[in-house]
Amino acid sequence: MYAERVLSGMRPTGRLHIGHYHGALKNWVRLQNEMPCLFFVADWHALTTAYDGVEIIEQSVWEMVIDWLAAGVDPNQSTIFIQSRVPEHAELHLLLSMMCPLGWLERVPTYKDQQEKLSEKDLATYGFLGYPLLQSADILLYRASHVPVGEDQVPHIELTREIARRFNHLYGREPGFEDKAKEAVKKLGGKRGKLYEQLRTRFQQEGDKEALEQGKALLDESQSLSMGDRERLFGYLEGSGKVILAEPEAKLTEASRVVGLDGQKMSKSYNNTIFMREDPEVLTKKIRTMPTDPARVRRTDAGDPARCPVWQFHVVYSDDATREWVDKGCRTAGIGCLECKQPIIDAVIKEQEPFHERAQQYLDDPALVRSVLADGCERARKLAQETMRDVRDAMGLSYS
Structure with a gap:
């Protein structure tokens, strides 16, 4: 069969926060040491919901890729590229759309869910209905064996497997x-x-x-x-035919345990984020002004860590001894909320030091980012062209 290969991507949303790091990038950095990895900027996917706000996409691409590099994604180990710079994504999407049943797309759980969440937008578009198929094309184009996803994305991988099976069934039996x-x-x-x-x-x-x-x-x-x-x-x-498109496996990743500054999910739309490359003074101010257990009105009031958003940061960033100190000190009013927050401030600043260091060379010379992406796009396109040669042959489209 085809070689093991990981594929993953993100929509360009600009600067990334620590939830992105703990939820995805930390895992990418680990995976690149285990097998070949391709990581791509899903700029066409961004258009499925932001087709009326395209002016922010370009700047968001550069900011996001710098955060990838800052996190430790290594262009010497991984292929980093932009989806729209590899036109074979669109070609495979088009060809797969000819044999993908409409019902398969309509039953994808996130289709109606996203329409409800983004009810202020008109998402009754051909592109939005077809975005799970574009995701499938992204994966199948590189014959990826593993796709790191959270549980909510598993149906997308199942759809991709079904698409691959249907394609191989229809076109895998070449003449003779x-x-x-x-x-x-x-x-x-x-x-x-x-x-x-x-x-x-x-x-x-x-x-x-x-x-x-x-x-x-x-x-x-x-x-x-x-x-x-x-x-x-x-x-x-x-007992089938030639395997042209490989079926990928979902590689389940742990959901990020980092909550937002207000205890909700960390999201730029909630204005509750700590960015991956936050200025230390800004970071300190954000954490020091975090809401705490509402029962602790005064310094002398006892609290309950379970009701406090700060405790969720201790779960991620503190060792057992620090968590024990916080738990006891909060319940007995032995420590104040600012004392409780200081170890978090120290830990997040320490975590971000290498991010700032790695990012600096790309901030000083933006041409380096473009060079990384140009090399990655070239490598990705070679793989994509190999797949499309086989796809065209199988579908009888290789005539000249």
Whole structure:
């Protein structure tokens, strides 16, 4: 099968806050050390809900990518690119739209949910209905094996898997598929070819899943096969056709546990954020003025950490000893709210020091950001073009 590869993206919303860091970027930095990663700016996706406010998109792209780099996403390890700079995203989206049932898009949970949340906008558009299919095209274009998502995004990955299966079913049986597959079996050699046929029979006649896995392992180990023959034999083994678009797996990520300054979800629309590269003085003021347990009207009043937004920051940023000190001090009025907040201030400032340091070179020379993205777009486009060559061949569109 295709190599393991991670794909993830974000809509350009400008400067990122610490909720983005703990909810996504921290995970990206870890993943880039484990397998090849592609991270993209989903600027076309931004148009699905902000088609009437396009003037903010460009500046938002640069600000967001600098935050990615500040967090530790490494352009030498990961491919960082902009969706709209790889036009194959649009081509694959268009071709998939020809065979995607309308009902599959209408049943995506976020479709109606977003329409209700953004009721002030007219989202009865072709683009908004089709954005889950554009997401599928984003993933399938790079034959991504893993897509890091939160639980609310799992239905999107399931849709993508269904799209891949439907595409492979419709177009994976090229003319003369069985004859070509039988010729490919011969290239395995006598002994391995015979074993392959036995495993294929066991799976297709008896439903033996272990035989299927053994057959896939046999193909993975075979060095004598071209990529085309390998994919043909995977399809022949499963009783389908050539696997053109790979089915991705959802890689579940923990939701960010960082709440906003007011205890709600951290969001720029709520004006309750701490940005990833916050000025230390501004950061200090934001945390010092956070609301606390309403029962602590006076310094001498005892409080309950469970009712205090500051405690949620201690859960993320403090060690056990500090949390024990806070819990006891709050309940007995042994410490004041400003004392309680100081360890948070210190911890967030310390966390952000490397962010400021990494970002500075890109702020000093914006051409560096453009260079990172130009290189990333070139690498991404090569992968995208390989996929589209196979897609066009399968759909009979490679004539000239």
